[in-house]
Amino acid sequence: MGRLTDSDPDDTAAAAPAENNTAEALDPAAEPHHSARRHLALGRELLRISVRRVPGLTLALLLTQTAAVAVVAVTALCLRAAVNASAQGRAGTAVAAALGAAVAYAVTAVTADLGGNIKGLIIDKVSLLDLSASVHRDIASLDGIEHLESGDFLDRTVIVAGSTWSIVNGFWAAVMAVFGAAQLAVALLLLGTVSPWLLALLGFAAAPLWFDQRGQRAVSRAETDTAESYRLQQHLFDLATQAGTGKEVRVAGAGEQLASRQAAAWDHAVRARTRAQVTASLWTVTGWFVFSLGFTAGLAAVIYRVAHGHGSAGDIVLAITVAVTLLQSVQTTVSGTTTATAARRVVEPYLWLRDYIEAERVRAEGSTGPAPAALTRGIALEGLTFRYPGADRPALDDVSILLPAGSVVAVVGEYGSGKTTLVKLLTKLYRPESGVIRVDGTPLAALDTVGWRAATSVAFQDFGRYRTRLAETVGLGDVPYIDDRARTAAALTAADADTFVARLPEGQETQLGRALGGVDLSEGQWQKTALARASMRPGPLLFVLDEPTASLDAPSEQEIFLHYMARARELAERAGAVTVIVSHRFSTVAGADLILVLDKGKLVEHGPHAELLAAGGRYADLYGLQAAAYAS
């Protein structure tokens, strides 16, 4: 992502999403297990970021940890010397050695506390100021929206966005584990000076590590396996508790049903996760049991040897001191490794997201062509086919047609026939699976996405409800002019919103959204704000209205259509702009130059209204049905 650029090219290639939107490309099982090399590279990046962001703290942490390793040896050697010197009656040496041990103990206590605090500070700063910000920025900068409609992407985003702290924590835990291992090595070396047999404790020290990792893998697996249930219960909870859906749920009396389904999904997720936690705890206990057995046997061996004249009393003290340190070192190494391993739950999706974003960037690299200043030929669809991830049939199937420059094109068809999908492809929110869109002969894919979008205005069917001040809600349609009140006022007029704006307490400056201390709008009023937003750009080459009046009453609908037809003609005159109007209501689109009739993704008829009526085909049937329904 953004500033983290050291990706492993092999891994990137392996993880890059497939070129098309196939189900396989989004199969969670297909997620790569990133190589150790990749994890190391990420570690180096995090170290670099820490050094850059908090150099003093990073240095202090590394120094305290190095000191912690050194004091293990100093403490044990001083204590052995003190005991042996006292036994031999060398009081001066004994006192000096005891003092050395005391100082070393004090340093141990200070470094333990200080290390933890410094680590916490570094993690907070790096995760909040760098990682979180770069994750949000990179996700927001993706061109299309397929990632926003992909469960796989969303799952990973949810995991990563809330847990960048774990990534940095995991890295520093790994560093602590390395220092713990160094401490362990020093401790074993000292034990070796008492008896080489004590080196066997290394094997026993590895047991807790190994068993702990097994447990962590079980926990990790359970979380992945239950991610869907977890998402489902969250969705059901939202359905019942959010104002929009909550109304329906209450009127329908579906609350109980939703609550029991939510409980079942929650129960399934929690049960599986708890089972895995219990298994992990059992593995941990087993590991420590094995270590304790080895430790007790080793200590018994030292005491036996000293009792039989091999070694001094100081050796026993050294063995006990070091063995205690050994326990601490193992604990540091185990907990560091466990935390670092647990962080893989976030690191793996994080690397997956980086690969995804990188692949998207590479794919967008060819899109650099400028949008034309005006259209002369129009927008040609050639064999356009598109299938949503996981869908068994295409949403658009081999659609070929020219949307002539300067024309008003209506797209009609029944629910789910592919109308909105066509809009998404025209606005580069999705890439076609096959076929091509040409803008005056240039493939749309070759045009710079930002440039093309700047030449486009769209009012989407599922429009956004931005709870800002009304003027900003509208002004967001053309960000450079967000504070241009004359322009936002004109856009509101175009959307037939003047009457309701006049009734708002502070007109254009009214804050929207009751939760933010503002006012709530009706569906129709929200739709008018979306229409106004789409009217902000003065001269788009492509102007799209997707069901622009679905929430409006008949007089508003009529008013708005008349206005936008006039605007379409004006835009056509000025720059050969194409206006696309998606509508269920056939009567409203009769004035279009070209009508496209979609049926299950196929373009089944096209032509002007009169021609299609005369042909007596699908359009004529549907038109007749609607006319009869409105007449009755």
Ligand SMILES: Nc1ncnc2c1ncn2[C@@H]1O[C@H](COP(=O)(O)OP(=O)(O)OP(=O)(O)O)[C@@H](O)[C@H]1O
């Ligand atoms: N994000 C999505 N993921 C998967 N399938 C989708 C998605 N959006 C739409 N579809 C499916 O693609 C097909 C075409 O949908 P589209 O929204 O383009 O139809 P439409 O003609 O605009 O419908 P409506 O009139 O209801 O708005 C439908 O079968 C729909 O279920």
